[in-house]
Amino acid sequence: MKASILEVPRGFWSLLVGMRVTLTQFFKPVVTVPYPHRTLPIPARHRGHIELVRDPATGRPLCTACKLCERACPSDCIFVDGAKLEGEKKKSVTVYTLDFTKCSLCGSCVEACPSDAIRFSKEYNLASTRKEDYQYDLVKRAAARKGSS
Amino acid sequence: MSFLLTEPYRLLLALVALLAFVAVNAMYLVLAERKGAGRFQRRPGPNEAGYGGWLQPVVDVAKLLSKQLLVPPGTDDILFRLAPLIVLAPAMMCLAVIPFSDVLVAREINFGLLLVFSFGSINVLAIMLSGWSSRNKYAIISAARVVSQNVAYEIPMLLVAITLLMITGTMDLNEIVRQQAGWFWHWNLFKVWVNPLMPVTFVIFFICMLAETNRAPFDMAEAESELVAGAFTEYAGMGFGVFFMAEYANIVVGCSLATVLFLGGWQSPFGAWSGVLWFLVKMYALVFTVIWVRWTFPRTQFYGLLNLSWKILIPISLVTLLLASALLKLFPA
Numbered sequence: 443m444k445a446s447i448l449e450v451p452r453g454f455w456s457l458l459v460g461m462r463v464t465l466t467q468f469f470k471p472v473v474t475v476p477y478p479h480r481t482l483p484i485p486a487r488h489r490g491h492i493e494l495v496r497d498p499a500t501g502r503p504l505c506t507a508c509k510l511c512e513r514a515c516p517s518d519c520i521f522v523d524g525a526k527l528e529g530e531k532k533k534s535v536t537v538y539t540l541d542f543t544k545c546s547l548c549g550s551c552v553e554a555c556p557s558d559a560i561r562f563s564k565e566y567n568l569a570s571t572r573k574e575d576y577q578y579d580l581v582k583r584a585a586a587r588k589g590s591s
Numbered sequence: 592m593s594f595l596l597t598e599p600y601r602l603l604l605a606l607v608a609l610l611a612f613v614a615v616n617a618m619y620l621v622l623a624e625r626k627g628a629g630r631f632q633r634r635p636g637p638n639e640a641g642y643g644g645w646l647q648p649v650v651d652v653a654k655l656l657s658k659q660l661l662v663p664p665g666t667d668d669i670l671f672r673l674a675p676l677i678v679l680a681p682a683m684m685c686l687a688v689i690p691f692s693d694v695l696v697a698r699e700i701n702f703g704l705l706l707v708f709s710f711g712s713i714n715v716l717a718i719m720l721s722g723w724s725s726r727n728k729y730a731i732i733s734a735a736r737v738v739s740q741n742v743a744y745e746i747p748m749l750l751v752a753i754t755l756l757m758i759t760g761t762m763d764l765n766e767i768v769r770q771q772a773g774w775f776w777h778w779n780l781f782k783v784w785v786n787p788l789m790p791v792t793f794v795i796f797f798i799c800m801l802a803e804t805n806r807a808p809f810d811m812a813e814a815e816s817e818l819v820a821g822a823f824t825e826y827a828g829m830g831f832g833v834f835f836m837a838e839y840a841n842i843v844v845g846c847s848l849a850t851v852l853f854l855g856g857w858q859s860p861f862g863a864w865s866g867v868l869w870f871l872v873k874m875y876a877l878v879f880t881v882i883w884v885r886w887t888f889p890r891t892q893f894y895g896l897l898n899l900s901w902k903i904l905i906p907i908s909l910v911t912l913l914l915a916s917a918l919l920k921l922f923p924a
Contacts, residue, residue, distance in 0.1 A: 450903055454794075457888070464631050464887040474634040 489547045490563035491540060494584040503584050504559035505535035511551035511560060519544040520551060535581060542568075542576040605697035609686045613679075616843050617836035618648035624882050631886040658828030666825065667724035674721035675826070675833035681710040681717075682840035689847045690765045692857040692867035703764040704752065707848055711803065714841060715741040718805070718812055721834070722822035733821030736811040736893060740802060743900035744809075748799035750908035751792045754915045755852055758785050768856030775860035780853040786915040788907075793853045795908050797880075800845035802896070804838065807885040809896055816890075846877035 475482055494503040507524020519541040524533040552560055570576065622637065622644065629636025637644040662671055688703035690696040700706060715737055722734025758779070759767045771778050780793050802809040813821040823834050850856055850873045857870040891899070 450907075461883060461887050464883065467633060468627075468630045468883075470633060472630075472633055472635050476635065476638065 484564040484566070488562065488564055488566075489549065490565040491542050491545060491547070491568070491578060492551060492560045492580070493563040493565075493587070494535070494538060494580050495559050495561055496584055496587075503535050503538075503581065504557055505538065506557055506559070507533045507535045508556065510554045510556060514550040514554035516548060516550060517544040517546060538580040540578040540580055542578055543573060602697060606683075606687065609683060609697060613683055613686065613840045613843070614836065617839040618652060620839040620842065620878065621651065621835065622648050623878075624885075627879070627882040628886050631883070652832070655829050655832040660830055661825075661827040663726065663825050665726045667726075670720050670724035671825075672830075674717050674724065675830050675837070677720065678714060678717035678837040679833050679840065681713040682837055682844050684710045685844040686840075686847070688764060689844070689851060690768055690856060691870050693765075693865070695867055696765060699763070699765050701766075702762040704756070704762040704767075704852075707764075707844070708749065708752065711841075711844065712741070712745065714803070714837070717837075718822045721826070725822065725825040727824050729818040729820075729824050730822050733812050733814075733818050733824075737805065737822065740805075740809065740811050740896060743897050744799045744802040744904075747795055747900060747904040747908040748803065750905070750912050751796045751799070752852075754786065754792055754908070754912045755779060757912075757915055757919055758782070764851050764856075768851055768858060771855040771858050772865070773858070773862050775855065778853065778855040778858070778860075780855075786911065786918060788911040788914055791907065792911050793849070795904055795911075796849055796853065797877075798899075798904065800849060801881065801884065802900070804841040804845050806838075806842065806881060808888040808891050810890060811893060811896065814890060842878060842881055843874070846874045846881065849877055850874045 494505055496502060497504050505522070505524070507522050509522050512520045512522050521537065521539045522535060523537040524535045526533050547562075549562070552562065568576075625647070626636035626644065637647045640646040640650045662668060685707045687697040688700050688706050690699070718737045719734045722730040722732075722737070725731075755767075756762065759770055761767060761770075767779075775781065780789060782789050786792070805812040811821075813823065815821075818824070820831075823831055826834065847870075850870060854873045854877075855869075856873075857865055857867055859865045859869045
């Protein structure tokens with residue numbers, strides 16, 4: 443009897459405590475970001491699709507078209523081709539296509555690369571309604587990229 | 592222009608003003624609700640339409656008005672179309688007797704409290720009709736819930752109102768406010784020398800008001816996670832919009848009534864500069880509390896809801912009633 447009567451004021455007090463908690467949150471600053479206008483920095487280890495690293499001096503891709511990444515890929519979504527340019531010792535990449543519909547971002551290609559010529563990008567606004575939009579030409583994308591590397 | 596203040600025109604003017612008041616309140620309380628929900632969850636709320644989202648209600652109304660009014664096959668056509676009207680009209684009727692200030696009242700009636708309660712209970716009927724006529728299992732379940740919930744909560748609310756009536760001795764809302772003139776301890780909420788349980792009666796009144804207006808944590812009629820949208824599931828466009836308006840109109844009526852009965856209506860808390868501003872401040876403070884409660888507590892289960900009423904609120908309100916009557920008998924004013 444006594445316990446069940448005491449339960450009423452105790453229950454009511456617990457409600458007030460809950461309301462105090464929400465009211466303190468009410469006056470604290472907003473923690474979300476209005477997405478298209480402002481974005482949060484992407485974490486350093488974010489895995490976007492892979493991209494070619496460029497030589498900061500020449501602006502050309504570091505890739506030597508050794509095709510180790512092509513062989514390392516478990517889903518067979520990379521195609522690489524290269525050619526030897528006049529007066530150069532190493533081959534340089536001419537074709538590098540990535541079929542992003544099949545890529546699972548496992549990173550085997552990045553690990554396999556002997557010359558650190560590919561890395562994960564920070565791209566994530568990649569929505570499209572057509573499958574063909576995901577056949578990336580990484581040489582073209584690297585050339586179009588701003589910045590030195 | 593002075594003919595506008597003679598009786599039939601004045602009433603007409605007041606009713607038009609009340610229609611506008613209800614419509615604007617419904618629009619902007621929806622925004623306040625969404626903004627409030629945002630703030631309670633540490634996000635900004637709607638902020639795209641207009642500066643800081645101020646045009647959001649206009650956009651919402653434009654969207655709702657442009658939608659087709661669907662009447663699904665197999666519904667009870669007349670009742671289905673009638674229900675939104677029956678839910679909104681009584682809420683507006685109630686506001687006609689609420690005194691916004693000493694003179695700012697559409698119709699001063701000496702049984703205003705009775706009118707508010709009798710029209711307020713039509714709300715249940717309308718939600719039941721919409722659920723009944725929708726030919727939808729969720730709507731039917733919702734209708735059944737609304738009826739049992741409102742039967743359960745009407746009782747403590749009326750018991751509390753009777754307690755208050757015995758103290759005030761009148762049903763005239765203006766007169767009730769006039770009796771609370773002076774400093775804030777003259778408000779019925781703080782009149783502990785008349786009845787030491789007065790703050791408790793206010794809390795009971797507020798809880799019952801939440802339940803009567805089907806607000807969270809008692810939103811059984813519209814429990815979206817269980818019943819889609821309850822009685823409003825089959826309504827499209829402005830049919831749904833009117834139910835929404837009615838919900839907020841009912842909140843305004845409930846908070847106005849709580850202000851008039853317990854918080855001194857348009858009386859200022861320190862005995863001077865009484866006026867409509869104080870009424871609005873108190874009323875909107877209560878509306879904010881309603882929003883605050885909604886975003887604090889999860890929905891109760893149905894038996895929890897009924898237990899709260901039958902096992903806690905009704906016994907306590909009976910005790911306050913007995914105490915008030917005993918004290919009035921022992922120490923007549």
